[in-house]
Amino acid sequence: MDTVLISRMMIGITLGFHIIFATLGVGIPFMILLAEWFGMIRKDPQYSLLARRWARGYSITVAVGVVTGTIIGLQLSLFFPGFMRIAGHVISLPLFLETFAFFFEAIFLGIYLYTWDRFKKPVTHLLLLFPVVIGSGLSAFFITTVNAFMNTPQGFTIRNGVILEIDPLKSMFNPATPTETTHVIASAYMTCAAVLAAISAFYILRGKRIDYYRKALRLTAGTTFVLTLATSIIGDLSGKFLANQQPEKLAAAEWLFHSESPADLLIGGVLDPVTQQVKYGIKIPGLLSFLAHDDFHSKVIGLNEFPRDLWPPLFVHYLFDLMVSVGIFSAAVTAFFVCIRYLISRLEWNRWLLRALLINGPLSMLAIEFGWTYAEIGRQPWILRGYMKVAEAATTSPQAGSMLVVFCALYLVLGILSSYILMRMASSNPVENEMEKRGVKWNAI
Amino acid sequence: MPYELIGISVLWIFLYGYVITASIDFGAGFFSYYGKMTGKGEMIHAVISRYLSPVWEVTNVFLVFFFVGIVGFFPETAYYYGTALMVPASIALLLLAIRGSFYAFSHYGNPKSHIYHLLYGATGLLIPAALSTVLTISEGGYISKLGNTITFHAGALFASPYSWSVVCLALVSVMFISATFLTYYANKANDRQAEEILRTWALFWSLPTIFASILTFMALYVQNPEHFSRMMNNSWWFILSLAFFLNVVRLLILKRSYGFGFVSVMLQFFTAFWGYGASHLPYLLYPYLVIQSSMTSPKMALALIWAFIGGLCLFIPSITLLLRLFLFNANYRKGVIK
Ligand code: HDD
Ligand code: HEM
Ligand code: HEM
Numbered sequence: 001m002d003t004v005l006i007s008r009m010m011i012g013i014t015l016g017f018h019i020i021f022a023t024l025g026v027g028i029p030f031m032i033l034l035a036e037w038f039g040m041i042r043k044d045p046q047y048s049l050l051a052r053r054w055a056r057g058y059s060i061t062v063a064v065g066v067v068t069g070t071i072i073g074l075q076l077s078l079f080f081p082g083f084m085r086i087a088g089h090v091i092s093l094p095l096f097l098e099t100f101a102f103f104f105e106a107i108f109l110g111i112y113l114y115t116w117d118r119f120k121k122p123v124t125h126l127l128l129l130f131p132v133v134i135g136s137g138l139s140a141f142f143i144t145t146v147n148a149f150m151n152t153p154q155g156f157t158i159r160n161g162v163i164l165e166i167d168p169l170k171s172m173f174n175p176a177t178p179t180e181t182t183h184v185i186a187s188a189y190m191t192c193a194a195v196l197a198a199i200s201a202f203y204i205l206r207g208k209r210i211d212y213y214r215k216a217l218r219l220t221a222g223t224t225f226v227l228t229l230a231t232s233i234i235g236d237l238s239g240k241f242l243a244n245q246q247p248e249k250l251a252a253a254e255w256l257f258h259s260e261s262p263a264d265l266l267i268g269g270v271l272d273p274v275t276q277q278v279k280y281g282i283k284i285p286g287l288l289s290f291l292a293h294d295d296f297h298s299k300v301i302g303l304n305e306f307p308r309d310l311w312p313p314l315f316v317h318y319l320f321d322l323m324v325s326v327g328i329f330s331a332a333v334t335a336f337f338v339c340i341r342y343l344i345s346r347l348e349w350n351r352w353l354l355r356a357l358l359i360n361g362p363l364s365m366l367a368i369e370f371g372w373t374y375a376e377i378g379r380q381p382w383i384l385r386g387y388m389k390v391a392e393a394a395t396t397s398p399q400a401g402s403m404l405v406v407f408c409a410l411y412l413v414l415g416i417l418s419s420y421i422l423m424r425m426a427s428s429n430p431v432e433n434e435m436e437k438r439g440v441k442w443n444a445i
Numbered sequence: 446m447p448y449e450l451i452g453i454s455v456l457w458i459f460l461y462g463y464v465i466t467a468s469i470d471f472g473a474g475f476f477s478y479y480g481k482m483t484g485k486g487e488m489i490h491a492v493i494s495r496y497l498s499p500v501w502e503v504t505n506v507f508l509v510f511f512f513v514g515i516v517g518f519f520p521e522t523a524y525y526y527g528t529a530l531m532v533p534a535s536i537a538l539l540l541l542a543i544r545g546s547f548y549a550f551s552h553y554g555n556p557k558s559h560i561y562h563l564l565y566g567a568t569g570l571l572i573p574a575a576l577s578t579v580l581t582i583s584e585g586g587y588i589s590k591l592g593n594t595i596t597f598h599a600g601a602l603f604a605s606p607y608s609w610s611v612v613c614l615a616l617v618s619v620m621f622i623s624a625t626f627l628t629y630y631a632n633k634a635n636d637r638q639a640e641e642i643l644r645t646w647a648l649f650w651s652l653p654t655i656f657a658s659i660l661t662f663m664a665l666y667v668q669n670p671e672h673f674s675r676m677m678n679n680s681w682w683f684i685l686s687l688a689f690f691l692n693v694v695r696l697l698i699l700k701r702s703y704g705f706g707f708v709s710v711m712l713q714f715f716t717a718f719w720g721y722g723a724s725h726l727p728y729l730l731y732p733y734l735v736i737q738s739s740m741t742s743p744k745m746a747l748a749l750i751w752a753f754i755g756g757l758c759l760f761i762p763s764i765t766l767l768l769r770l771f772l773f774n775a776n777y778r779k780g781v782i783k
Contacts, residue, residue, distance in 0.1 A: 060550065070508070081528045085523055103756070104759050131763070400531065403535045407535070
């Protein structure tokens with residue numbers, strides 16, 4: 001294998017692993033905040049306990065997030081020295097700011113986790129969460145501006161391989177920034193809500209029919225619904241961004257070869273790469289035009305307007321479809337849950353509904369992976385669109401291959417261990433026992 | 446002051462912050478393992494986990510800050526070091542990953558298993574050894590550039606007396622810094638037994654610290670005479686450092702003012718670190734990279750400095766709060782509150 005391919009695999013695997021914990025790191029503090037706040041305003045210690053138990057699990061996922069993040073921070077220089085040498089001039093500001101955001105977050109998280117019963121007023125402890133939520137949100141924002149910059153670089157000029165006239169703010173606030181950062185943050189919040197809803201659904205399915213889990217499920221599933229809508233609406237704006245700024249990525253996602261007006265949205269299907277014909281797919285007339293320009297008749301640019309060697313790999317179509325399907329599934333399931341809960345509450349714990357909520361958690365996390373893989377592979381062959389190709393950026397070190405093996409082994413161990421520890425934490429300390437111990441009242445349903 | 450000097454000074458101070466906070470952590474790992482093996486474990490472990498648990502992520506961010514910052518201010522470093530250090534840096538990352546995650550796993554998830562203890566102790570020695578080689582490499586002689594290929598001579602690194610003396614120095618410094626800090630902390634927590642053990646350890650490691658420093662000086666003379674002579678020009682930093690060192694030893698022997706003693710240790714290392722750093726300039730990597738020519742554009746440098754000032758305004762109050770709640774809070778230290 002050549003080192004370019006190895007480097008791409010390495011960064012893809014590291015980021016694909018990091019993003020799981022990063023997503024949890026961004027979204028869970030927000031959910032903890034919600035629960036602790038509910039506990040305070042409703043004077044209901046069950047919500048406070050919910051916050052406390054989430055925070056305990058969170059301390060494990062954060063640790064893996066920090067560890068894998070540290071790895072990427074250095075691996076970018078190790079595996080893509082050529083990229084960092086050039087782009088380092090431009091992206092260092094957001095990277096630097098991200099580190100400060102982490103600092104801020106890490107300090108207050110340390111305080112938060114160790115001061116549960118230390119303050120007289122509960123609101124003091126709650127306030128400590130704000131820096132955590134803001135810090136993790138800001139770090140997600142800053143790091144995503146880096147990725148946005150790779151999609152639509154601006155704010156510098158390159159002459160004879162030397163980078164000149166750098167404008168750090170202009171490159172941070174590039175055309176991809178608004179949609180990308182908001183879509184990333186919204187989807188992280190949505191995913192965390194969905195994962196926590198899945199956990200509650202899991203326990204109810206296992207027969208823990210108590211009011212604690214009813215509250216947990218209502219809170220999380222309701223939040224998931226709102227956040228899924230937000231994510232999908234912003235996703236639609238991301239589509240419009242692509243149509244204007246990175247049309248080849250959108251065209252690859254939709255297997256649109258000839259520019260068309262109106263253009264149809266394609267779902268699924270099998271492509272014959274020679275004839276560029278699609279079999280078995282479902283076409284929705286005009287919907288792609290709408291996704292691209294808010295108008296069912298507008299023209300959408302096709303791949304044939306780009307030189308063949310600048311086409312992204314065409315399998316990204318499936319990644320895009322899968323991501324969108326999860327969005328639709330999540331919106332449908334949670335909307336259904338919310339309606340049932342208010343209208344026919346005796347069906348609230350219908351087993352099929354609970355099962356759907358259960359798989360919605362892992363599915364949302366998968367959507368994050370699909371979305372990112374689509375965004376990254378859809379940029380191929382560029383690492384800095386229009387300026388630098390991946391092949392020019394990767395390392396030439398002959399040891400890259402063995403390092404890939406070593407890190408894969410590390411991620412495997414970390415993944416297994418952290419899941420094992422999280423499951424043990426939950427099973428060794430069932431919530432009923434903890435409520436007894438803390439004198440919190442609860443009822444079976 | 447020119448931007449590149451401001452930049453490198455800021456980064457150097459952060460690296461210093463990492464050296465101190467991480468040394469406390471690394472040494473603690475070793476002491477805790479050693480204590481367990483020799484049956485003195487429990488109380489030392491209690492002191493250690495009390496101080497370390499709220500702080501380890503903050504320690505880690507110091508390191509991240511340094512390497513993100515150096516690539517930001519001096520992007521050329523990414524190219525040279527990044528290409529050359531694939532293996533050593535990956536190993537350091539691996540060790541850091543094992544340490545960080547196992548720390549959290551065992552602390553929150555599972556009370557002390559034996560293998561965790563071993564890993565915690567061992568990585569505490571291996572990480573400083575691995576990280577210190579980066580400073581060794583920066584002295585030149587281990588990386589060469591031919592045309593566009595950069596090669597790292599691992600064999601030369603392993604064969605070099607300088608490299609081993611730096612590793613030695615790093616290890617004994619870790620022990621010394623950590624033991625003096627933990628003595629202070631045990632004293633404040635009124636844990637007399639732990640305090641006495643830790644105080645003896647601190648004294649035990651004081652002499653090797655000085656020997657290793659002298660050894661490193663001599664080895665540097667062989668490795669990079671030019672740097673050595675610049676160090677001689679900056680010698681008063683090192684004399685100051687020696688004075689602080691003597692003060693620590695004095696206080697430890699007299700069993701007095703451990704707090705001031707630890708401040709002296711910090712100053713001892715600060716002066717030595719600063720003297721070393723100042724005489725290392727202008728080179729970031731001898732003889733290929735000097736700070737002036739590898740710096741990013743002035744506009745970016747200015748933006749980074751502003752970001753840094755803004756960051757500090759957030760950072761200083763919050764770290765003060767952290768320290769006041771955990772380090773300087775008598776009830777927390779004594780274990781009255783958890
Ligand atoms: C829970 C996760 C999730 C869900 C349900 C969706 N997305 Fe998404 N999407 C992401 C998670 C995500 C992401 C992981 O956050 C990405 C990867 C890169 C990025 O900017 O966000 C992304 C990227 C991304 C892009 C590419 C942006 C770029 O490359 O710059 C587009 C066009 C969309 N999304 C559109 C949508 C639409 C129309 C959705 C409608 C239902 C949708 N997404 C649901
Ligand atoms: C947010 C900041 C991110 C940055 C700065 C970044 C940076 C990079 C770089 C430098 C590459 C190598 C060049 C390339 O192949 O195009 C890459 C590739 C890749 N990244 Fe990202 N990435 C980011 C986020 C993510 C996330 C969160 C994922 C999660 C799944 C991801 C998945 C991938 C994959 C799969 C590749 C390989 C692409 C290929 O081989 O075609 N990236 N990324
Ligand atoms: C959009 C994608 C990403 C998101 C949302 C994200 C978010 C996070 C989060 C939440 C953490 C955990 C830190 C904590 O909770 O204290 C983390 C750690 C970290 N991430 Fe990422 N990250 C992303 C991609 C990247 C990339 C591409 C890099 C590399 C440049 C990176 C560098 C880091 C570093 C260095 C850490 C460790 C910081 C520390 O020591 O506390 N992240 N990230």
